[in-house]
Amino acid sequence: MLWIKALHIIFVTSWFAGLFYLPRLFVNHAMVTDNDTSERLKLMEAKLYRFMLPLAVLALVFGLWLWLGYGITGKWMHPKLTFVAILIGYHWYCGKLLNDFKQNKNQRSHVWYRWFNEVPVIVLAIVVILVVVKPF
Numbered sequence: 260m261l262w263i264k265a266l267h268i269i270f271v272t273s274w275f276a277g278l279f280y281l282p283r284l285f286v287n288h289a290m291v292t293d294n295d296t297s298e299r300l301k302l303m304e305a306k307l308y309r310f311m312l313p314l315a316v317l318a319l320v321f322g323l324w325l326w327l328g329y330g331i332t333g334k335w336m337h338p339k340l341t342f343v344a345i346l347i348g349y350h351w352y353c354g355k356l357l358n359d360f361k362q363n364k365n366q367r368s369h370v371w372y373r374w375f376n377e378v379p380v381i382v383l384a385i386v387v388i389l390v391v392v393k394p395f
């Protein structure tokens with residue numbers, strides 16, 4: 260079980276590296292005026308997003324394995340799964356925003372992206388407290 264939990268934490272951490280960095284690229288992209296930099300950011304964003312999907316899937320597979328395979332659960336699991344659903348929605352929305360930049364259709368300011376970038380930080384803090392402290 261501990262190997263599965265270790266793999267769960269490894270892939271959660273790797274997925275979060277992308278969830279933190281991709282919106283940061285969007286912050287910079289929303290401030291860019293020259294085409295060369297914009298094209299380079301598009302490439303970086305697309306590569307990073309492509310990389311994030313298998314990491315997310317593996318993080319969730321090992322989490323489900325711990326929950327359904329080993330039966331580790333509790334009242335804390337319900338809000339945890341709610342925040343996991345929010346993270347999946349956030350990941351998907353990053354894909355939509357990536358397409359907006361790709362088609363030069365981004366409407367949002369760098370200030371909006373700076374606030375958007377804080378969402379995974381808040382979700383990570385809440386989920387880690389729920390699963391480690393298990394407050395209920």
Ligand code: HEM
Pocket residue numbers: 264267268271318319320321322323324325326331332340343346382383386387390391
């Ligand atoms: C389908 C989604 C997920 C499920 C079903 C799930 C389930 C679980 C379960 C059953 C455990 C073991 C808890 C224990 O041993 O006490 C666990 C550990 C953990 N999960 Fe998840 N998890 C999921 C997604 C996530 C996500 C998205 C994060 C990060 C935001 C996360 C962070 C953690 C951490 C940090 C631990 C280790 C806690 C410890 O060692 O005490 N999990 N998860």
